[in-house]
Amino acid sequence: MSTSIRRFLPVLFTAICLIASPLRSFAQDHSADIPVTENVDDTGDLDEHRLAETEEEFNIGEMIMHHIADSHEWEFAHGVVLPLPVILYSPDRGLEVFMSSKFHNEGHEYNGYHLIHGDTEAIVPVDESRTVYDLSITKNVASMILSAIILMLIFISVAKAYQNRQGKAPRGFQSAMEVLILFIRDEVVKPNIGPNYQKYLPYMLTLFFFILVNNLLGLLPGAANVTGNIAITMTLAVITFIIVHINSNKHYWAHLVKPTGVPIALLPIMIPVEIVGVFMKPFSLMIRLFANMTAGHIILLSLFGLIFIFKSLVIAPVISAFALFMNFIEIMVAFIQAFIFTLLSSMYIGSAIEDNHEADHGH
Amino acid sequence: MDESKSDKWKETSRRTNSYARYSALAFQMLGTIVLFTYGGYKLDEWQQNKIPVWTLVLSLSSIAASLYMFIRSITKE
Amino acid sequence: MALLTPALGLIFWMLVVFLLLVFILRAYAWKPIINGLNDREKEIQSALDLAVETRAEMAKLQANNEKLVAEANAARDRIIREAKEAADRMIADAKEAAATAGQREIENARETIRNEQQAAIATMRKEVATLSLQIAEKVLHRELSDKASQEKLIADLAATANLN
Structure with missing residues (x-):
C-alpha cells in the first residue's frame, strides 16, 4: 500500500510539472490580456491602476507572476514593503546605489531611471541608448x-x-x-x-x-x-x-x-x-x-x-x-x-x- | 525496529535514486531531440529550403540516436 | 518567457554569495564536522575492536581457567589415588610384616617349647633312670638283706623263666 504511494509520488511530481506549464501560460495570458486592454489609454499611472484593479477585480495570473518573479522590493504582505538597495552600474556613470523606495510608482523617474512592472520588474534608463547593468540586491x-x-x-x-x-x-x-x-x-x-x-x-x-x-x-x-x-x-x-x-x-x-x-x-x-x-x-x-x-x-x-x-x-x-x-x-x-x-x-x-x-x- | 526503519530509508533513497537517473535520461533525450531539431530548423531557414530537409534528417536521426543511447544506458546495468 | 530569462544581477550575486558560502562553510563548518564525524567513527570502531579483543581475551582467560581447574582436579585425583595406593601398600606391607613376625614368633615359641620339652624329657628320663636305679638299689639292698625273700624272688624268677 505505502509502496504504491511511494511509487506514485514521482509520477505526481512530474504531473505537477506538466500541469504547471499550461497554468503558467494561462496565467500569462491573463496578465497579458486584461491589463493591456484596460491600460491602453492610461499607461502613465500603472501602479495606481494596479492597486485599483486588485480591489475591483482580482487577477490571479498577475498575482502569481508577481509572487514568483524577482522584485526590487520585498513585499511581505499587501502594503508591508521592505525597500531594498538598488545597485546600478553603467560605463558612463559608474556605480549608483540608492533605495528602491525612491521609485514611487511606474511613471516616477528617479536619477534618470524608471522601475517598470511588466512581466518582470526591470529598471530601465530614461535614455534608451545607455547600457545599464542592474546589480541590485533584489528580493531573491x-x-x-x-x-x-x-x-x-x-x-x-x-x-x-x-x-x-x-x-x-x-x-x-x-x-x-x-x-x-x-x-x-x-x-x-x-x-x-x-x-x-x-x-x-x-x-x-x-x-x-x-x-x-x-x-x-x-x-x-x-x-x-x-x-x-x-x-x-x-x-x-x-x-x-x-x-x-x-x-x-x-x-x-x-x-x-x-x-x-x-x-x-x-x-x-x-x-x-x-x-x-x-x-x-x-x-x-x-x-x-x-x-x-x-x-x-x-x-x-x-x-x-x-x-x-x-x-x-x-x-x-x-x-x-x-x-x-x-x-x-x-x-x-x-x-x-x-x-x-x-x-x-x-x-x-x-x-x-x-x-x-x-x-x-x-x- | 531500528533496522527496518533504516531499510525503509534505504529503499526510499534507492527509489528516488532510480527516479533521478531515469528523469535525467529523459531530460537528456528530450534535450538532444529538441536541440537537433531546432538546429535543423535554423539550417533550413538559413538555406531557405522548400522542403525542410535538415529538420527532418536531424530530428529523425536525433530521435534514433537518443533512443539508442537510452536503450544502451538502461541495459548496461 | 521572462521567467526563463536569467537576470544578470542575480547571477552575479548568486556567484558571489554561493562561492563565499562554499568557502566559508568548508573552512569553518564542514571541516570540523567531517573531522568530528571521522574521529568519532574511528573512536567507535576502535571501541568496538577493543570490545571484540576483550571478549576474545576473556574467552582465552576462561579457557585458561578451565584448563587450570581441570589440571588442578587431575592433580588432586592423582594425589589422592597415589596416597590411597601408598596407604594400601603400607597396610599390606604392615600386614605382611606383622604376619611374618607372628609366624617367626610362633616358630620361635615352638622351637623353645620343643627344646624345653626335649630338655624336660631328658631330665625326666635321667631322673627316672636315677630314680629307678635308686629304687633298684634300694630294692636290691633290701632283698639281699632278707634271705627268705631272696629265695622267693629267685623262685619267682625261676618260675616265670620256666614258663618261657
Missing part, C-alpha cells in the same frame, strides 16, 4: 543572503558542537543535522563519486543545504522564490559543470570522442549526441529544480487565488485544506529536489572522474 538576492547567513549560523554552531563535544554522541540540533550530513555523505556522495569523494564533499554538502534552505524558505508566506529562479539554478548548474570539467580525467574526454561499444557507422551521429549530452546534463539540473519549485509555487498560489476568485466562505476551508496538503507535498519536494540536485551532481562528477570507463559499459 536578499533572501539568498538571508539563507546563507542562516546556513552559516547553523553549521558553524554545529561545528562548534563537534569541537566541544569531541567523540561524544551528538545532541539536539547537532544530531538532526548529522542525519542529513551522513545521508549526503554515505548515500549520495560516497557511492556516486567513488573513493576520492572527500574533495567534493564540502561542495556537495553546501549545495544540498543551500538548495534545501532556500526551498524551505520559499514556502514561507511572503518569501522569495529563490530556487524557482532560473538564474539561481543556472549558476548552480554551471558551477557543477565547471567542477566536472576541471576534474574530469582522460577517460571522460576519450569517451566523448569515441564512445565505447558504438558501431563506427553510428559515430557521426553519436559524437554530436554525446557532446550535446555534456551540456544537457547541467541543463537538466537547471530546468528540473527551477520547474519543480516554480510549479509548486504556482499551484499553491493558484489554490489561494481560487479563494479570491470564488469569494465564497464555503469554498475557502476546502481550498485551505487542499493547500495545506499541497504545502506538505511541497516540503517533501523541497527535500527531494535538494537531494536530486546533489545526487545528479555527484553522479555527474563521478562519471567524469572514474578511472575505468570500460566498467561502466559492462557488456
Whole structure:
C-alpha cells in the first residue's frame, strides 16, 4: 500500500510539472490580456491602476507572476514593503546605489531611471541608448543572503558542537543535522563519486543545504522564490559543470570522442549526441529544480487565488485544506529536489572522474 | 525496529535514486531531440529550403540516436 | 518567457554569495564536522575492536581457567589415588610384616617349647633312670638283706623263666 504511494509520488511530481506549464501560460495570458486592454489609454499611472484593479477585480495570473518573479522590493504582505538597495552600474556613470523606495510608482523617474512592472520588474534608463547593468540586491538576492547567513549560523554552531563535544554522541540540533550530513555523505556522495569523494564533499554538502534552505524558505508566506529562479539554478548548474570539467580525467574526454561499444557507422551521429549530452546534463539540473519549485509555487498560489476568485466562505476551508496538503507535498519536494540536485551532481562528477570507463559499459 | 526503519530509508533513497537517473535520461533525450531539431530548423531557414530537409534528417536521426543511447544506458546495468 | 530569462544581477550575486558560502562553510563548518564525524567513527570502531579483543581475551582467560581447574582436579585425583595406593601398600606391607613376625614368633615359641620339652624329657628320663636305679638299689639292698625273700624272688624268677 505505502509502496504504491511511494511509487506514485514521482509520477505526481512530474504531473505537477506538466500541469504547471499550461497554468503558467494561462496565467500569462491573463496578465497579458486584461491589463493591456484596460491600460491602453492610461499607461502613465500603472501602479495606481494596479492597486485599483486588485480591489475591483482580482487577477490571479498577475498575482502569481508577481509572487514568483524577482522584485526590487520585498513585499511581505499587501502594503508591508521592505525597500531594498538598488545597485546600478553603467560605463558612463559608474556605480549608483540608492533605495528602491525612491521609485514611487511606474511613471516616477528617479536619477534618470524608471522601475517598470511588466512581466518582470526591470529598471530601465530614461535614455534608451545607455547600457545599464542592474546589480541590485533584489528580493531573491536578499533572501539568498538571508539563507546563507542562516546556513552559516547553523553549521558553524554545529561545528562548534563537534569541537566541544569531541567523540561524544551528538545532541539536539547537532544530531538532526548529522542525519542529513551522513545521508549526503554515505548515500549520495560516497557511492556516486567513488573513493576520492572527500574533495567534493564540502561542495556537495553546501549545495544540498543551500538548495534545501532556500526551498524551505520559499514556502514561507511572503518569501522569495529563490530556487524557482532560473538564474539561481543556472549558476548552480554551471558551477557543477565547471567542477566536472576541471576534474574530469582522460577517460571522460576519450569517451566523448569515441564512445565505447558504438558501431563506427553510428559515430557521426553519436559524437554530436554525446557532446550535446555534456551540456544537457547541467541543463537538466537547471530546468528540473527551477520547474519543480516554480510549479509548486504556482499551484499553491493558484489554490489561494481560487479563494479570491470564488469569494465564497464555503469554498475557502476546502481550498485551505487542499493547500495545506499541497504545502506538505511541497516540503517533501523541497527535500527531494535538494537531494536530486546533489545526487545528479555527484553522479555527474563521478562519471567524469572514474578511472575505468570500460566498467561502466559492462557488456 | 531500528533496522527496518533504516531499510525503509534505504529503499526510499534507492527509489528516488532510480527516479533521478531515469528523469535525467529523459531530460537528456528530450534535450538532444529538441536541440537537433531546432538546429535543423535554423539550417533550413538559413538555406531557405522548400522542403525542410535538415529538420527532418536531424530530428529523425536525433530521435534514433537518443533512443539508442537510452536503450544502451538502461541495459548496461 | 521572462521567467526563463536569467537576470544578470542575480547571477552575479548568486556567484558571489554561493562561492563565499562554499568557502566559508568548508573552512569553518564542514571541516570540523567531517573531522568530528571521522574521529568519532574511528573512536567507535576502535571501541568496538577493543570490545571484540576483550571478549576474545576473556574467552582465552576462561579457557585458561578451565584448563587450570581441570589440571588442578587431575592433580588432586592423582594425589589422592597415589596416597590411597601408598596407604594400601603400607597396610599390606604392615600386614605382611606383622604376619611374618607372628609366624617367626610362633616358630620361635615352638622351637623353645620343643627344646624345653626335649630338655624336660631328658631330665625326666635321667631322673627316672636315677630314680629307678635308686629304687633298684634300694630294692636290691633290701632283698639281699632278707634271705627268705631272696629265695622267693629267685623262685619267682625261676618260675616265670620256666614258663618261657
